Amino acid sequence: MYGLVNRAIEQLVVSLKGENGWRGVCAHANIPSDGFVSMQAYDDDITYRLVGAVSARLGLAPEMVLEAFGEYWITYTAAEGYGSLMDAGGKHLREFLDNLNDMHGRVETVFPQLRMPQFRVQELSASEFHLHYTSTREGLAPMVLGLVKGLAKRFDQPIEITQTVFKAHVQDEDVFLVRLLDESKE
Numbered sequence: 001m002y003g004l005v006n007r008a009i010e011q012l013v014v015s016l017k018g019e020n021g022w023r024g025v026c027a028h029a030n031i032p033s034d035g036f037v038s039m040q041a042y043d044d045d046i047t048y049r050l051v052g053a054v055s056a057r058l059g060l061a062p063e064m065v066l067e068a069f070g071e072y073w074i075t076y077t078a079a080e081g082y083g084s085l086m087d088a089g090g091k092h093l094r095e096f097l098d099n100l101n102d103m104h105g106r107v108e109t110v111f112p113q114l115r116m117p118q119f120r121v122q123e124l125s126a127s128e129f130h131l132h133y134t135s136t137r138e139g140l141a142p143m144v145l146g147l148v149k150g151l152a153k154r155f156d157q158p159i160e161i162t163q164t165v166f167k168a169h170v171q172d173e174d175v176f177l178v179r180l181l182d183e184s185k186e
Contacts, residue, residue: 001047002111003036008076009050010035012069021057029053038080041113044137063142070146074154086154093157093180097121097131097148117144124177130164131176141167141174148178158182 013022026033029049036042051069055062078086089103090096097119104116117135124130133144145161152159158181165175 001042001044002038002114003040003042004038004077004080004111005047005073006036006042006050007038008073008080009047009054009069011076012072013054016058025050025053025057028056039111041111048139062139066140066142067146067149070143070148071150071153073143073147074150078154093148093152093155093159093178094121094129096151096155127180129178131178132173133176134173138167144174144176148176 010022013025017024023033029046029052031046031049031053051062051065054060055065058065060068074086077083085103085106086096089099098121100119101116108114108116115136117133117137117140119134120132122130122132131144131148133141141163145163148159148161152161160179160181162177163174164177165171165173167174
């Protein structure tokens with residue numbers, strides 16, 4: 001993953017536990033605490049180790065850490081200069097998710113080594129849809145939960161989201177049921 005992801009984890013930890021908390025996470029993960037370069041590619045193992053260390057240091061399940069990070073990622077990337085790109089993605093949550101693969105394609109021009117996940121929206125009704133998520137990376141479905149929650153906040157769209165299908169040996173994707181609680185936002 002690119003350093004931008006690891007920097008976001010760093011900023012989340014610093015916002016919760018300060019610089020000493022971040023140094024403790026890095027020590028636990030056996031990673032130098034001198035920071036990450038946003039545009040540099042890092043081995044995915046570093047990110048997974050950071051998540052594991054945050055989990056251990058905060059006493060939270062890794063899934064909870066990933067979900068919280070996913071939600072934080074939305075505000076972090078907007079503040080890091082990607083807000084206009086996100087604004088161009090759509091006027092509401094459903095439209096944004098429909099356009100997410102296109103946005104990822106634009107991001108790949110800036111981050112050429114990035115392996116982006118794929119998303120597909122399957123409409124069930126005016127207020128419900130399935131979000132299909134496919135990735136070469138394992139174990140990041142909780143982050144998607146957080147990302148969608150963060151996007152819902154960004155669009156001021158109350159939602160309920162639950163994971164209904166879990167990636168496994170026979171299933172190559174995760175699926176989430178998203179319910180829009182206030183249809184006037186659509």
